[in-house]
């Protein structure tokens with residue numbers, strides 16, 4: 001479960017800033033629109049949406065996130081934050097003009113059902129935008145390749161529920177009856193170990209893998225020592241998909 005400072009840190013990176021700005025531009029909300037942010041977390045993107053939209057609704061199933069999102073948006077008019085499950089949105093049919101879900105589908109029990117809910121609440125002609133990483137594409141350098149691969153596999157199988165939903169988004173959106181307007185992928189590159197460690201949870205995941213028996217303590221120590229020794233690179237593919245409801 002992501003914590004609030006982690007989400008703030010990701011949003012503050014150059015890569016986080018860039019893809020969030022691109023999602024907002026694709027949705028192009030106006031004062032005539034009701035905009036929904038599914039899995040809004042601590043309200044990371046609600047102020048930017050509220051600055052453009054007529055009404056902004058954030059939804060998250062975690063009461064701690066909802067409380068923080070409400071605190072951050074308390075001074076903004078026409079923002080509501082609801083505690084609810086993305087699989088059963090507490091909104092009427094055809095009541096939303098724009099929707100977004102940012103790194104949420106990777107965590108939900110049934111991404112297709114959430115997309116079907118998005119279709120239900122969108123008005124005809126309404127747009128929705130999604131961004132999801134594809135954790136199978138996580139690469140780091142330097143460090144032993146096999147250890148890095150084992151860690152990426154562990155992340156995919158034991159840590160993130162829908163670790164490759166990024167590549168599945170266009171197909172799932174079409175299965176949900178949404179028309180795909182654009183599907184793009186970017187691979188932001190991090191050259192600073194500390195920043196990459198914060199965003200990708202390299203140390204945290206490596207420690208979990210040791211506890212689970214997937215990697216030995218010696219393998220992880222050696223790997224982390226190599227990563228912090230000098231020049232460094234980490235990257236992951238981030239998929240962004242914009243859909244329209246016909």
Ligand SMILES: C[S@@+](CC[C@H](N)C(=O)[O-])C[C@H]1O[C@@H](n2cnc3c(N)ncnc32)[C@H](O)[C@@H]1O
Nearest residue numbers: 007039040041044060061062085086102103104
């Ligand atoms: C990685 S965080 C992203 C938060 C925010 N969108 C951002 O970009 O900072 C994922 C969020 O989705 C929420 N979430 C996960 N599963 C959910 C579900 N089934 N229904 C509603 N919210 C959910 C989590 O509580 C968390 O706040």
